[in-house]
Amino acid sequence: MFHDQQAAERAESFRTGRADLAFADDAFLDHETWVRPAFTMLGNLRGKHALDYGCGHGMAAVVMARAGATVTAFDLSPGYVAEAQERARANGVRIECTAADGEKLPFADASFDAVWGNAILHHLDLTRAGRELLRVLKPGGVAVFCEPWGGNPLLAFARRRLPYPGKDRTPDEKPLIRRDLAPLRAIFPEVEVRGFQLIGMIRRVWRNRLACSVCDWLDTALLRIVPGLQNWCRYAVIALRKPAT
Numbered sequence: 310m311f312h313d314q315q316a317a318e319r320a321e322s323f324r325t326g327r328a329d330l331a332f333a334d335d336a337f338l339d340h341e342t343w344v345r346p347a348f349t350m351l352g353n354l355r356g357k358h359a360l361d362y363g364c365g366h367g368m369a370a371v372v373m374a375r376a377g378a379t380v381t382a383f384d385l386s387p388g389y390v391a392e393a394q395e396r397a398r399a400n401g402v403r404i405e406c407t408a409a410d411g412e413k414l415p416f417a418d419a420s421f422d423a424v425w426g427n428a429i430l431h432h433l434d435l436t437r438a439g440r441e442l443l444r445v446l447k448p449g450g451v452a453v454f455c456e457p458w459g460g461n462p463l464l465a466f467a468r469r470r471l472p473y474p475g476k477d478r479t480p481d482e483k484p485l486i487r488r489d490l491a492p493l494r495a496i497f498p499e500v501e502v503r504g505f506q507l508i509g510m511i512r513r514v515w516r517n518r519l520a521c522s523v524c525d526w527l528d529t530a531l532l533r534i535v536p537g538l539q540n541w542c543r544y545a546v547i548a549l550r551k552p553a554t
């Protein structure tokens with residue numbers, strides 16, 4: 310499978326010392342513009358039970374553990390589970406890591422106060438995943454996902470046709486669009502969607518810090534004035550809340 314292959318290549322790079330498992334929170338929280346605001350939506354994690362859903366490399370799991378949560382992380386790929394475990398060790402935190410399918414979770418009902426997921430929902434059947442999320446969340450719990458968004462036809466064309474760095478993906482995955490969220494809306498009474506990187510997506514091809522900051526500032530203003538433009542953004546943060554009663 311694609312992700313096992315990716316994890317094996319990463320494991321090799323750790324063995325040869327080309328990559329580092331230890332990292333500071335800011336390196337994760339600021340690696341994309343949506344990560345920090347999305348993380349804030351999890352609320353205060355101290356003393357909470359948190360789940361890193363489709364954890365991949367496990368950086369989010371480490372950051373949640375350092376924020377004071379008791380963390381469980383899972384991924385379909387055993388290679389990534391091993392990397393997440395290694396990363397937890399290298400950063401001096403304890404995380405329960407397991408291989409599992411996001412559509413059939415091996416956890417008891419009402420196990421988690423907070424669920425984090427990055428670039429995972431768009432791999433899944435959202436009816437099955439949504440039902441499992443509702444089941445494992447505690448009443449009043451929240452699940453926050455950062456997902457590639459596909460509402461912008463120009464971006465869709467670029468994703469399909471143009472060469473640019475970091476485009477590796479599985480053949481079956483595709484960015485989410487509004488109607489893909491219908492199953493989640495049928496399961497969760499409260500679904501919040503926020504778009505990130507409208508003009509700011511220019512950083513995919515031009516990494517100029519000043520230009521990116523100006524674009525991000527423009528995005529904040531534009532998205533506030535015309536909320537409908539969220540649909541044209543590169544990524545969406547999706548928050549699912551389980552009612553408290």
Ligand SMILES: C[S@@+](CC[C@H](N)C(=O)[O-])C[C@H]1O[C@@H](n2cnc3c(N)ncnc32)[C@H](O)[C@@H]1O
Nearest residue numbers: 312363364365384385386389410411427428432
């Ligand atoms: C794009 S990666 C994102 C990984 C990680 N969340 C991150 O932030 O980098 C997608 C991850 O989803 C995992 N995945 C794909 N299908 C899955 C499923 N049905 N259940 C659990 N994990 C799955 C892959 O193994 C991979 O680690």
